[in-house]
Amino acid sequence: MSSMIPLYVIIPxxxxxxxxxxxRLFNSLGKYLLISSLLYxxxxxxxxxxxxxxAVVYRVGGFADVLNVxxxxxxxxxxxxxxxxxxxxxxxxxxxLYSFSYTKQYTSEEKYYxxxxxxxxxxxxxxxxxDIFNLFVFLEISSIASYSLVAFSIDKQQLEATFKYxxxxxxxxxxxxxAIGFIYWATGTLNIADITTQLPKDKTFVYFVSVLxxxxxxxxxxxxxxxxxxxxxHSSAPSPISAMLSGVLIKAIGAYVIIRLFFNMIPVSYExxxxxxxxxTLSMIIGVxxxxxxxxLKRLLAYSSISQMxxxxxxxxxxxxxLATGGKDKVAALAITGGLFHMLNHSIFKGLLFLNAGSIEYxxxxxxxxxxxxxxxxxxxxxxxxxxASMAISGIPPFNGFFSKVVxxxxxxxxxxxxxxxxxxxxxxxxxxxxxxxxxxxxxxxxPSKYNKINESPFGMSLSMTLxxxxxxxxxxxxxxxxxxxxxxxxxxxxxxxxxxxxxxxxL
Amino acid sequence: xxxxxLCFLLFMIGLYGVILQRNLIKIxxxxxxxxxxxxxxxxxxxxxxxxxxxxxxxxxxxxxxxDPLPQALVLTAxxxxxxxKALLLSVAIRLYKYYGTFxxxxxxxxxx
Numbered sequence: 001m002s003s004m005i006p007l008y009v010i011i012p013x014x015x016x017x018x019x020x021x022x023x024r025l026f027n028s029l030g031k032y033l034l035i036s037s038l039l040y041x042x043x044x045x046x047x048x049x050x051x052x053x054x055a056v057v058y059r060v061g062g063f064a065d066v067l068n069v070x071x072x073x074x075x076x077x078x079x080x081x082x083x084x085x086x087x088x089x090x091x092x093x094x095x096x097l098y099s100f101s102y103t104k105q106y107t108s109e110e111k112y113y114x115x116x117x118x119x120x121x122x123x124x125x126x127x128x129x130x131d132i133f134n135l136f137v138f139l140e141i142s143s144i145a146s147y148s149l150v151a152f153s154i155d156k157q158q159l160e161a162t163f164k165y166x167x168x169x170x171x172x173x174x175x176x177x178x179a180i181g182f183i184y185w186a187t188g189t190l191n192i193a194d195i196t197t198q199l200p201k202d203k204t205f206v207y208f209v210s211v212l213x214x215x216x217x218x219x220x221x222x223x224x225x226x227x228x229x230x231x232x233x234h235s236s237a238p239s240p241i242s243a244m245l246s247g248v249l250i251k252a253i254g255a256y257v258i259i260r261l262f263f264n265m266i267p268v269s270y271e272x273x274x275x276x277x278x279x280x281t282l283s284m285i286i287g288v289x290x291x292x293x294x295x296x297l298k299r300l301l302a303y304s305s306i307s308q309m310x311x312x313x314x315x316x317x318x319x320x321x322x323l324a325t326g327g328k329d330k331v332a333a334l335a336i337t338g339g340l341f342h343m344l345n346h347s348i349f350k351g352l353l354f355l356n357a358g359s360i361e362y363x364x365x366x367x368x369x370x371x372x373x374x375x376x377x378x379x380x381x382x383x384x385x386x387x388x389a390s391m392a393i394s395g396i397p398p399f400n401g402f403f404s405k406v407v408x409x410x411x412x413x414x415x416x417x418x419x420x421x422x423x424x425x426x427x428x429x430x431x432x433x434x435x436x437x438x439x440x441x442x443x444x445x446x447x448p449s450k451y452n453k454i455n456e457s458p459f460g461m462s463l464s465m466t467l468x469x470x471x472x473x474x475x476x477x478x479x480x481x482x483x484x485x486x487x488x489x490x491x492x493x494x495x496x497x498x499x500x501x502x503x504x505x506x507x508l
Numbered sequence: 509x510x511x512x513x514l515c516f517l518l519f520m521i522g523l524y525g526v527i528l529q530r531n532l533i534k535i536x537x538x539x540x541x542x543x544x545x546x547x548x549x550x551x552x553x554x555x556x557x558x559x560x561x562x563x564x565x566x567x568x569x570x571x572x573x574x575d576p577l578p579q580a581l582v583l584t585a586x587x588x589x590x591x592x593k594a595l596l597l598s599v600a601i602r603l604y605k606y607y608g609t610f611x612x613x614x615x616x617x618x619x620x
Contacts, residue, residue, distance in 0.1 A: 133581055140588045147595055156606050157617050163532070163599050164618075170539050170592055171526060177546050177585060178519070184578065185553040232618045 001051075002058045004044065005075045005128055008085060009138075011037045012121035016114045023110035030113035034096050037117070041124075042089040049082045049487060055494070057130065057505055065506075070191050074130030076505055079490025080340075084127045084256055087344050090471070091247045091351045092120050094464045095240040098355055101458035102240055102362060105153070112152060112238075119145035119244065123252040130505065132180055132265075133190045136173070139220070139253050143169050146249055150237040161236035168229040172219030179212035192265050196502035199266070210272050213261055214279075221254020223313065224283040227306050231290075234305065235298035239358020242298060246305045247351035251343055255309060259316055259339075264494070264501035270324040277317030281420065284310030284427050292434045297357045297367040300438055301350065307427060308346045308393065314420060315339025315408045319495070322415050329496065331414045336492050337484075338407035345400040345475055349392040352468035356386040359457035359465065360442060369438065374447030378454050381462045383443040385469040390439050392472045394432035400475035407479070511552055518545035532600040532610040536593065543589050547582045554578030 015037050019030035048056075059072035077085070096116065103109045122142025129135040147169065151162040184190055186205060187198035199206065215226070222230040234246050262272060287307030294300035319336035322328070359382045360375065361367045376383035392399035395406075405428060412421035456462060478487050494501065522545060525538025554575035562576035600610065607615050 133584075137584060137588065140592070144588075144591050144595065147592075151599060154602060156603075159599055159603050159606070160615055160618055163596070163603065166592065166596050166599065167526060167535060167539060170596075171523070171542070173588075173592075174539075174542050174546050178549065180581075181546065181550045181553060181578075184550075184581075190577075236618070 002056045002077075004048075005056060005058045005077050006060070007044065008041060008124040008128055009121050011041060012117040012124060016117040016121065019110050019114040019117065028109065030110045031096070031100060034113050034117050035093070038089055038093040038096055038120075042086070042093055045082060045086040045089050048077065049086060049490075054078070055504055069189070070194055070506060073134055074191055074193070074505065075128045076130035076193075077128055078494045079492075080256075080260065080494045081127050083340065083344060083487060083491050084252060085124065087347050088120065088123050088127070088248050088252060091244065091347050092116075094351065094355070094468050095243050095247075097464040097467075098243070098358070098461050099240045100460040102238065102358060102461060112149070115145045115149050115152075116241075116244075118142075119149065119249070123248060126253050127256060130192055131190050132183065132192055132195065132261075135192075135257065136176055136180060139176070139257075140173060142249065142253055143173065143220075146233075146241075146245060149241045150233050150245075152238050152241070158236040161232035165229045165233040168219060168226075172216045172226075175212055175219070176216035179209055179216060182209050182212065192261070193502035193505035196265050196267075196499045197506075203269075206266060206269075207271065210262070210266055213266075214258065214272075214275065217254055217257045217261075218279065221250050221258060221309060221313075222283075222306055223254075223279045223309070224286050224306065225279075227283070227287070230306060231299050231302040234302035234354075235296060239298075239354055239361065242302075242358070243351040243354035246302065246354060247347040250305070250309060251312075251347060255312055255316075255343060258313075259495065262320065263498055265499075267499055268320050268324045270321070273317060273320035273324045277314060277321060277420070280310045280313030280317050281423060282310070283307065284314060285423065288427050288430045288434065292430060292437070295369045297360065297369055297372075297438060297442065298354065300369075300434065301353050301357060304393070304431065304434060305346075305350055307431065308342070308350065310427075311405065311408060311424065312339050312343045312346065314424065315342060315404075315411065318408075318411055318415050318417060318420065321417070323496075323498065327415060331411060333492050333496055334407060335411035335415065336495050337488055338404055338411050340491055341407060341478065341488060342401075342404035344478070345392070345404050345472075348468060348471050348475055349389045349399075349401060352385060352389040352465060352472065353393065355461070355465050355468065356382050356389065359461050362457055362461070363454045364451055369441040371448065372442045373445040374443070375451070376443040378447065378451065379443075379456050381456055381465060385465040386443065387439060388469040388472050390435035394435050395428050396432075398476055399472050400478075403476055403479040512549070515545050515549040515552065518542075518548070521545075530612050532603065532612065532615075533597075535612075536596050536600065539596070540589075540593060543585075547585060550578040550582050550585070 015033045022029050055078035058075040063072035103112050119142050122138045125138030147166045151158045187195050219226040234242050283306050291300050291303035316339040319332045322332040392401040395402045409421045409424050522538045522542030529535050556572045556574050559572045559574035562573040
């Protein structure tokens with residue numbers, strides 16, 4: 001069982017290199033390799049979730065512990081890891097399927113697929129790394145792949161966006177490396193589970209490292225004071241890549257790491273929990289207000305990503321606050337469930353919205369809302385799926401966004417943070433109006449005469465959009481008690497046991 | 509202690525450059541300065557006063573040895589740094605071809 005875990009890194013890496021090497025002999029081999037590997041990994045993730053609720057540890061190289069000190073590199077997979085592996089695989093699969101027709105406009109398709117699977121390898125690696133330095137290495141792999149993918153069709157705006165993204169990404173990586181240096185200095189180990197046991201009792205040091213980590217990973221997750229790169233990078237990238245960046249990259253290398261480190265590595269404390277909640281609340285409010293004024297469809301979606309990531313962080317933050325102040329475990333579990341559930345939902349509906357924006361751009365050549373209109377008759381699939389995703393993101397039942405937002409609001413009320421519940425609802429109303437605007441200007445109204453001859457996007461693109469729209473409804477079932485125990489509860493349990501994680505992982 | 513402060517100073521010089529420089533190449537150089545300060549910090553925390561090379565051979569049989577792990581980390585980080593710098597510089601060259609300048613005040617198409 002545990003020997004299957006490294007496959008998540010090995011397969012995408014192998015696909016990336018094989019695509020480049022073999023592309024001279026067999027043309028479009030890369031696409032099929034990528035899609036078959038992603039199908040396999042999706043199946044493997046389902047298998048893991050249905051089979052093993054327990055944590056699984058793989059020691060790279062098979063080195064045993066020396067004098068109770070773990071010397072091998074750990075790859076750890078537990079409940080939280082599995083849901084992220086699953087969501088990366090599913091969104092990656094849909095984006096790859098969508099890319100089949102979309103990448104016909106590029107001259108070197110195989111490089112696109114090679115970079116795509118390199119980015120996947122990095123993300124999978126971050127999620128399964130049990131070692132803080134390997135986490136950094138995988139984070140850099142996925143970041144470098146995403147830097148070059150953002151500028152894939154090299155034009156002015158994409159180059160500018162990727163330059164900003166790279167400089168800020170570089171600074172954040174250095175801050176993270178500095179934090180890793182401090183942690184190694186104080187504890188003498190790099191293993192996340194081992195760091196917990198060795199961390200000094202000195203509060204000042206813990207706060208110092210927490211601030212460094214929060215700054216570094218906050219930049220990667222685009223929380224509000226650190227968000228300025230996101231709208232440029234995510235709106236300039238090719239649309240399937242935007243879907244990957246907004247859908248899973250900021251979660252896998254930003255939010256996931258924050259959640260993992262601040263629950264399982266650093267003991268939960270009130271001050272850090274409050275900081276995280278405030279950052280989340282700021283992202284939620286400022287993101288949505290910046291989104292509503294945008295006229296560029298993908299820029300609007302990118303700003304809305306910041307706001308929705310705020311919801312995730314707020315849910316997690318309430319859970320931490322309740323745990324830190326010694327409140328009821330049930331309330332904390334509810335808040336964390338809400339946060340994680342919203343993270344999964346957001347990757348589906350934001351991925352779908354970016355794919356919709358991509359198919360509009362593919363057919364009309366613009367994403368300026370003022371120059372669009374009336375596309376619903378010409379592009380029924382795009383318009384229908386976009387409506388589904390818009391309703392999901394604005395929290396309208398029976399779509400998945402409604403349930404996760406309701407859980408977060410209930411948790412905030414039960415934890416007696418009424419202001420957070422109030423802000424969440426107000427932000428949701430503004431989100432609704434933002435997407436009503438996008439929907440109205442793109443699909444309703446009068447069709448500009450130059451678009452009379454356009455038709456629906458190609459089959460691959462329509463298929464992946466339809467599948468994502470179906471997932472938007474299917475994901476709502478995750479909240480039903482019987483299903484919730486399989487997917488969400490193991491993940492929540494991992495976070496609820498906080499620093500007991502270390503004894504569990506080291507014991508395996 | 510002084511050497512840690514010097515690392516910190518170097519880090520801050522780099523950060524100052526990244527924030528305030530207006531030339532793309534100078535921004536990249538400042539980022540590199542920041543990077544080297546972090547590498548230096550990592551090497552310094554692994555240093556043991558009077559320590560030997562961490563290779564067990566007939567010349568260095570006895571400790572104390574210098575901690576080899578930060579050195580391995582720095583080697584990995586240098587490789588990563590190489591990749592990011594190469595990519596950044598190639599983007600800067602492409603931007604120069606479009607705009608004819610490295611000044612970031614001229615390169616601002618993306619707004620809002």
